[in-house]
Amino acid sequence: MKILLFGKNGQVGWELQRSLAPLGELVPLGRNSQDMCGDFTDLEGLAKTVRAVAPDVIVNAAAHTAVDKAESEPELARSINALAPGVLAEEADKLGAWLVHYSTDYVFDGSGDKPWLETDATGPLGVYGSTKLEGEQLIQQSGCKHMIFRTSWVYGARGGNFAKTMLRLASERDSLNVISDQFGAPTGADLLADVTAHAIRSARQRPELSGLYHLAAAGVTSWHGYASFVIDFARQTGIPLKVAADAIKPIPTSSYPTPARRPLNSRMDTAKLQQSFDLRLPKWKIGVARMLIEVLEKS
Numbered sequence: 249m250k251i252l253l254f255g256k257n258g259q260v261g262w263e264l265q266r267s268l269a270p271l272g273e274l275v276p277l278g279r280n281s282q283d284m285c286g287d288f289t290d291l292e293g294l295a296k297t298v299r300a301v302a303p304d305v306i307v308n309a310a311a312h313t314a315v316d317k318a319e320s321e322p323e324l325a326r327s328i329n330a331l332a333p334g335v336l337a338e339e340a341d342k343l344g345a346w347l348v349h350y351s352t353d354y355v356f357d358g359s360g361d362k363p364w365l366e367t368d369a370t371g372p373l374g375v376y377g378s379t380k381l382e383g384e385q386l387i388q389q390s391g392c393k394h395m396i397f398r399t400s401w402v403y404g405a406r407g408g409n410f411a412k413t414m415l416r417l418a419s420e421r422d423s424l425n426v427i428s429d430q431f432g433a434p435t436g437a438d439l440l441a442d443v444t445a446h447a448i449r450s451a452r453q454r455p456e457l458s459g460l461y462h463l464a465a466a467g468v469t470s471w472h473g474y475a476s477f478v479i480d481f482a483r484q485t486g487i488p489l490k491v492a493a494d495a496i497k498p499i500p501t502s503s504y505p506t507p508a509r510r511p512l513n514s515r516m517d518t519a520k521l522q523q524s525f526d527l528r529l530p531k532w533k534i535g536v537a538r539m540l541i542e543v544l545e546k547s
Contacts, residue, residue: 249271250275294336311380329379330386357373362515420490425504430470
């Protein structure tokens with residue numbers, strides 16, 4: 249099996265290089281790759297790359313994920329999040345290849361408190377969500393064999409993440425204000441990568457698995473709950489922190505305005521994925537604890 253991976257240097261792409269390597273020949277590309285085009289603003293270049301490699305599977309981990317910045321550069325976000333995946337889908341269909349693509353809870357409006365189903369009506373609140381939704385639709389319309397994994401609150405040990413920011417602030421400040429009315433499940437890039445590898449092996453044998461899936465760690469928390477867990481974990485491991493345990497204060501989203509609106513409810517119902525691929529998704533705290541151990545050992 250030959251696998252063409254786009255976005256190799258991102259958090260998910262980095263983990264995918266590890267998880268996909270045992271499946272076959274892996275061709276990983278980043279935006280600035282020299283030999284072939286991995287630039288999602290060069291749509292013709294992307295198409296030529298797919299034709300040249302002629303993969304059995306295309307995995308797209310590239311995306312414009314700067315949610316606030318997308319509001320001021322909608323055309324760039326659309327090229328990367330929608331038009332480029334559409335091109336990959338068209339080329340995959342011509343080759344008879346599979347396309348694996350990642351989407352987001354931001355395709356929903358964040359209302360209510362029930363976990364979102366794949367069949368629920370979408371209603372993105374901003375440019376990021378709307379361009380990711382268009383990307384999904386273009387893939388579905390292409391007719392190619394595909395797996396679209398909608399996920400949320402993605403983190404990785406490599407690069408910046410929310411937990412690292414909280415630990416830095418907790419070492420510098422006496423108190424912290426953290427949003428408490430947005431709910432979701434922190435989901436590790438390593439979990440996304442491992443599930444992807446498993447799903448590819450399954451789908452190659454069962455084409456009927458083509459479709460849209462929700463993929464996130466089990467359980468639910470708020471950003472305040474996430475921060476509290478991270479800081480408490482670090483304190484228990486002996487990391488010196490300035491902030492007191494009772495000085496992590498919950499605040500509403502309205503107290504922290506941003507250019508792009510955030511969904512309040514990012515809960516994802518993952519029953520379809522777990523049943524289709526015979527998987528059990530771990531609790532979010534397990535993955536975050538593993539990531540923290542890795543991060544704290546390096547600090």
